[in-house]
Amino acid sequence: MDKYTEIVLTIGPGGSVEMEGEHYQGQACDRELRALMDALGVLESVDHKPEYFAKVKTETQIRQTGGR
Amino acid sequence: MSEYIKGQTVFKAESIDCLAKALEDIMPHWSGKIEVNASGLQMFDYHQKAVRAEIVIRQPVAGGWGDMGFATTPDGGVELISDEGHRERRRGNDMRRGEHLFPKIDEAWLSQLSKHYAYRVAEKQAAKIGATITKSINPDGTWRVVLRKPVVKAWQQAGRSW
Numbered sequence: 766m767d768k769y770t771e772i773v774l775t776i777g778p779g780g781s782v783e784m785e786g787e788h789y790q791g792q793a794c795d796r797e798l799r800a801l802m803d804a805l806g807v808l809e810s811v812d813h814k815p816e817y818f819a820k821v822k823t824e825t826q827i828r829q830t831g832g833r
Numbered sequence: 834m835s836e837y838i839k840g841q842t843v844f845k846a847e848s849i850d851c852l853a854k855a856l857e858d859i860m861p862h863w864s865g866k867i868e869v870n871a872s873g874l875q876m877f878d879y880h881q882k883a884v885r886a887e888i889v890i891r892q893p894v895a896g897g898w899g900d901m902g903f904a905t906t907p908d909g910g911v912e913l914i915s916d917e918g919h920r921e922r923r924r925g926n927d928m929r930r931g932e933h934l935f936p937k938i939d940e941a942w943l944s945q946l947s948k949h950y951a952y953r954v955a956e957k958q959a960a961k962i963g964a965t966i967t968k969s970i971n972p973d974g975t976w977r978v979v980l981r982k983p984v985v986k987a988w989q990q991a992g993r994s995w
Contacts, residue, residue: 772964774955774978775971780842780947788984794836801958801980805951806843813836 770794772801780806842951846905849887851953856888858949860936866890876900878916886914892935901935913938952978 771787782805786794802808844852853869868874868889876889877898886902893899901915915938936942952968955978959966964982971977 769981769983771982772980774951774976774980776842776948776951776955776976776978778948778975779944780951782840782842782951783838784840785837789836797962798836798838800962801955802838802840804845804848804954804958805840806845807841809839809841811836811838 770797772798774801782806842947842954844903844911844947844950846887846909846911848950848954848957849903849905849911851957852903852911852946852950853888854953855946855949856890858953859942859945863890873904874902876902876914878914880916884914887911890935901938913943948976952976955980 770789770793773785773787775783777783782802784798784801786798789797799808849869849871853867856867857864868891869887871887873885873887874889876884876886876891877900878884881898884902884904886904888903889900890902891898891900899916901913903911904914906912956966958964959980962980962982964980967979967981969977
């Protein structure tokens with residue numbers, strides 16, 4: 766699993782912006798990118814990559830009690 | 834990557850502080866001359882009419898003031914308050930007249946301001962989510978800004994130490 770997530774933002778002339786999330790899993794990317802876009806201005810288009818639909822792995826600890 | 838977004842920067846009332854920083858970025862000689870007050874300040878346009886604005890840059894002109902400023906709007910936006918003199922002024926003429934505080938307010942200037950504003954908003958957002966921010970310039974002149982933060986696992990978010 767990646768240790769870092771990144772939002773890569775490209776700021777162009779007139780404040781046009783393009784951004785993509787790197788190393789995210791599932792819809793966490795969606796939340797953070799949209800929060801940034803919301804702060805910046807107006808959303809124009811969204812394109813989802815395959816990772817967007819990936820299930821987020823949950824880390825659970827299973828305690829074996831022994832016996833039946 | 835999992836999502837790709839395109840959008841357009843728009844000045845927002847909630848980020849008026851970022852706009853003030855962006856103004857200082859592109860107009861370094863305005864440092865210390867930019868007045869910011871979220872409750873509003875009074876400024877005077879070229880015709881000496883009093884106007885309210887949250888950001889004001891004062892400029893004395895013959896017989897009064899020809900301030901420029903930025904005011905928040907009821908819909909959460911920000912509008913530029915400047916008179917025709919600011920918009921039409923040529924820097925060369927200003928220098929000859931000794932009135933060189935203001936640039937020519939045109940599309941190119943506003944484009945530059947928007948770019949710096951976008952960076953300042955990203956910087957504010959980075960601090961909010963606990964990310965570091967770095968900026969580099971692409972060969973085509975666009976800026977590459979990276980917000981990087983460590984992955985926080987569910988048990989860390991819950992504040993557990995086990």
